[in-house]
Amino acid sequence: MSDQRREKTMIIEMRTYLLKPGTVPAFMERFAEGLPARLQFSKLGGIWHTEVGTLNQVVHVWPYESLEDRERIGQAARKTGKWPPNTHEFIILQENK
Numbered sequence: 859m860s861d862q863r864r865e866k867t868m869i870i871e872m873r874t875y876l877l878k879p880g881t882v883p884a885f886m887e888r889f890a891e892g893l894p895a896r897l898q899f900s901k902l903g904g905i906w907h908t909e910v911g912t913l914n915q916v917v918h919v920w921p922y923e924s925l926e927d928r929e930r931i932g933q934a935a936r937k938t939g940k941w942p943p944n945t946h947e948f949i950i951l952q953e954n955k
Contacts, residue, residue: 866923867923867924868921868922868923869921869922869923869924869925869927869928870903870919870920870921870922871919871920871922871928871954871955872917872918872919872954872955873917873918873919873952873953873954873955874915874916874917874952874953874955875915875916875917875945875948875949875951875952875953876912876914876915876949876950876951876952877914877915877916877948877949877950878914878948878949878950879913879914880914881914881948882907882914882916884948885916885945885948885949886905886907886916888943888944888945889905889916889918889943889945891940891943892940892941892942892943893943894940895935895938895939895940895941896935896938896940896941896942898934898935898938899931899934899935900920900921900922900927900931901920901921902918902919902920903918903919903920903921904918904919905917905918905919906918
């Protein structure tokens with residue numbers, strides 16, 4: 859039996875933020891405010907924040923068809939002026955994978 863389906867590669871970007879203590883609710887609120895502008899271009903894979911273990915962390919993931927797709931979508935979202943949300947004041951450390 860031959861499988862003629864083409865395998866698609868998916869790129870997943872995972873961003874982890876370590877936030878200043880007590881700022882997770884404000885970060886999540888600003889993220890939610892900017893999200894409609896971002897969703898015009900691609901779906902959100904998921905967003906979570908910690909309640910146990912290392913506290914004050916937020917993780918969100920975005921699926922892309924390719925690195926080029928990621929770059930194109932990022933540029934388009936930034937042109938809206940509403941993405942990324944203004945959360946810099948809360949962030950201690952950001953890690954992208």
